[in-house]
Amino acid sequence: MLLLPSLFSLIRNSVEVYELAMVSRTSSRYAASTAASLVSTPSERCNLTTKFIHPKSRTGPQIPLPKSPRNDGKMNVNDALAQFDKMLQMQTQPPVSSFNTLLGTVAKAKKYEDLFFMFNRMVEANLLPEYIGMNILINSYCDLKRVALGFAVMGGMLKRGYHPNIVTFTSLIKGLCVEDKIGDAVGLLRKIIRMGVYPNVKTWGTLVTGLCRSGNAGVALRLHEELVNGNVGFGLRFKPSLIYYSCLIDGLCKEGFVEKGKELFSEMEGRGISPDVVAYGALIHGLCKMGEWEQAKGFFIHMMDRGIRPNVMTFNMLIDALCKEGKTNEASGLLEMMIRRGEKPDSITFNTLMDGYCLEGRLNDARELFVSMAAKGHERDIETYNVLMNGYCKCHKLKEAMDLFNEMLCKEYKPTVITFNILLTGLFQAGKVEDARKLYSKMKDHDLTPDSATYSILLDGFGKNNCPDEAIDLFRSLEKSGHKLNSLNCNCLLDGLCKAGQLDLASELFARFPEMGLVPTVYTYSIMINGFCKDGQLEKANNLFLEMENKGCAPDVVTFNTLMRGFCNNNDAPKVVELLQKMAKRKFSPDSYTASIVVDLLSKDKSYSKFLQLIPRFSNKG
DNA sequence: GTAGGGTTAG
Numbered sequence: 001m002l003l004l005p006s007l008f009s010l011i012r013n014s015v016e017v018y019e020l021a022m023v024s025r026t027s028s029r030y031a032a033s034t035a036a037s038l039v040s041t042p043s044e045r046c047n048l049t050t051k052f053i054h055p056k057s058r059t060g061p062q063i064p065l066p067k068s069p070r071n072d073g074k075m076n077v078n079d080a081l082a083q084f085d086k087m088l089q090m091q092t093q094p095p096v097s098s099f100n101t102l103l104g105t106v107a108k109a110k111k112y113e114d115l116f117f118m119f120n121r122m123v124e125a126n127l128l129p130e131y132i133g134m135n136i137l138i139n140s141y142c143d144l145k146r147v148a149l150g151f152a153v154m155g156g157m158l159k160r161g162y163h164p165n166i167v168t169f170t171s172l173i174k175g176l177c178v179e180d181k182i183g184d185a186v187g188l189l190r191k192i193i194r195m196g197v198y199p200n201v202k203t204w205g206t207l208v209t210g211l212c213r214s215g216n217a218g219v220a221l222r223l224h225e226e227l228v229n230g231n232v233g234f235g236l237r238f239k240p241s242l243i244y245y246s247c248l249i250d251g252l253c254k255e256g257f258v259e260k261g262k263e264l265f266s267e268m269e270g271r272g273i274s275p276d277v278v279a280y281g282a283l284i285h286g287l288c289k290m291g292e293w294e295q296a297k298g299f300f301i302h303m304m305d306r307g308i309r310p311n312v313m314t315f316n317m318l319i320d321a322l323c324k325e326g327k328t329n330e331a332s333g334l335l336e337m338m339i340r341r342g343e344k345p346d347s348i349t350f351n352t353l354m355d356g357y358c359l360e361g362r363l364n365d366a367r368e369l370f371v372s373m374a375a376k377g378h379e380r381d382i383e384t385y386n387v388l389m390n391g392y393c394k395c396h397k398l399k400e401a402m403d404l405f406n407e408m409l410c411k412e413y414k415p416t417v418i419t420f421n422i423l424l425t426g427l428f429q430a431g432k433v434e435d436a437r438k439l440y441s442k443m444k445d446h447d448l449t450p451d452s453a454t455y456s457i458l459l460d461g462f463g464k465n466n467c468p469d470e471a472i473d474l475f476r477s478l479e480k481s482g483h484k485l486n487s488l489n490c491n492c493l494l495d496g497l498c499k500a501g502q503l504d505l506a507s508e509l510f511a512r513f514p515e516m517g518l519v520p521t522v523y524t525y526s527i528m529i530n531g532f533c534k535d536g537q538l539e540k541a542n543n544l545f546l547e548m549e550n551k552g553c554a555p556d557v558v559t560f561n562t563l564m565r566g567f568c569n570n571n572d573a574p575k576v577v578e579l580l581q582k583m584a585k586r587k588f589s590p591d592s593y594t595a596s597i598v599v600d601l602l603s604k605d606k607s608y609s610k611f612l613q614l615i616p617r618f619s620n621k622g
Numbered sequence: 623g624t625a626g627g628g629t630t631a632g
Contacts, residue, residue, distance in 0.1 A: 133625085
């Protein structure tokens with residue numbers, strides 16, 4: 001879990017973004033106009049702006065960013081903009097801090113177009129923002145995932161004699177984190193410490209959040225522990241916020257370290273920070289995902305006892321967990337409870353419960369809920385339709401699914417790629433290839449581009465419905481158009497080819513994996529092994545089994561079952577027993593398919609029963 | 623009210 005040895009050796013090869021920023025004014029051709037105005041000294045500006053002229057500008061160096069509509073109800077921003085206009089026209093220039101206040105207001109509201117417009121007008125009026133204004137701009141670029149521009153502005157800052165401070169660097173660290181450049185973020189942090197600029201609780205909070213979001217919660221935890229206990233830290237002087245803790249707990253839970261999440265939760269309380277509905281939510285969600293339903297319920301009750309009102313999200317995650325456990329009646333009870341408590345369910349609540357009913361095959365209950373939504377004035381969304389259509393498809397009620405699709409279109413809900421993927425899967429499974437073809441051809445009418453899943457569904461569907469040529473044609477046309485195919489796509493085609501008896505073509509495709517930049521997965525091998533077995537080529541199947549092991553791809557129960565079925569059908573009992581032993585040695589649990597193979601073996605010849613004695617796991621199961 | 627972290631659900 002703790003991936004790296006110590007705090008400041010987190011990442012070794014960080015890109016030297018900082019130096020880079022010192023020498024390059026900007027790394028981006030467009031959207032850099034504002035930055036360009038500010039990285040230069042006034043005397044240079046004339047020269048520079050021509051380089052960074054906005055592509056649509058014909059009149060000069062100023063950037064004609066349109067004013068965004070001012071009718072969105074955000075009075076603060078509108079007031080700020082009106083005030084800004086007034087201030088620019090005043091005879092005596094107001095202090096720069098007044099301008100900064102307005103810039104800050106607009107930046108906080110994330111009205112970036114307005115913000116850039118303001119900056120440009122200031123530059124026009126020869127009012128170059130000083131370092132606070134530039135910090136606002138840097139932070140905005142970072143929020144917009146344009147950290148390179150942030151660095152460019154910092155370069156301009158240095159040039160104009162301002163010293164970037166910890167606020168500047170915190171923004172840049174955030175920017176690197178949101179662009180998923182965690183290594184660079186850590187590198188920058190190390191650098192500023194060497195420069196004598198010391199990070200504070202917000203800087204550390206930024207990094208911890210960034211680490212959690214990028215799937216490095218273990219590192220975040222290590223960092224946190226160092227800050228609280230370690231040499232570089234502050235001990236009790238380090239006072240992270242409730243949000244900081246919520247991020248960390250959530251990150252840990254999402255990566256499966258729920259116990260650590262619980263510890264952090266206690267630590268937080270021990271430091272006098274009271275958890276809120278979000279902190280509880282992060283923990284409850286983590287426990288639900290781990291199947292720790294009782295513990296999740298315990299925290300749920302605990303939070304209510306403490307007077308923390310569960311909100312719609314809290315209920316939704318609990319309803320989802322109950323549905324996944326097959327406890328739809330209890331889930332429905334929770335829905336009633338939330339309504340009783342005055343918490344309004346949203347479309348996610350209903351979609352989740354409907355999905356639970358569908359999973360249990362309770363289509364009528366799902367339908368009833370669907371109908372009741374409209375009756376009770378709850379908004380449906382596209383996902384509501386997707387869930388119910390998926391339920392119908394999974395229960396082979398294709399007519400109901402398609403009727404719902406048409407109803408949805410009549411009501412002007414816009415289908416998504418997922419809608420099509422659900423219906424295509426259903427149609428292929430029901431053998432309705434012609435309907436699937438027609439539906440697929442309609443995707444473009446809805447301005448939808450098939451995604452990788454769509455192609456897998458098609459490749460698989462054509463193959464399984466005796467249309468291998470269509471699958472091959474599709475595959476070839478995708479390759480020709482430069483579409484990057486993944487191993488799942490290829491596995492679907494491989495399986496179809498094998499099932500259609502086109503083993504040569506399958507082998508050819510399998511051999512092309514490396515050239516396509518793909519690594520065969522356990523599914524790939526199982527598919528090929530199955531193909532060879534079905535074709536009676538047991539030796540090839542066995543070789544492939546050995547090959548996958550040598551290449552470090554561990555076979556799973558399906559691989560074992562596939563190969564054993566092959567040998568069993570070929571009356572090679574010793575080989576089956578050998579594989580059974582191998583399975584037992586690796587502590588694989590045989591499943592019902594394994595059992596059927598053994599039963600088959602016994603029915604062929606009772607003398608094989610002596611082999612069964614060798615498999616304790618198996619004989620114990622009775 | 624001169625700048626920086628920002629969280630839970632299908």
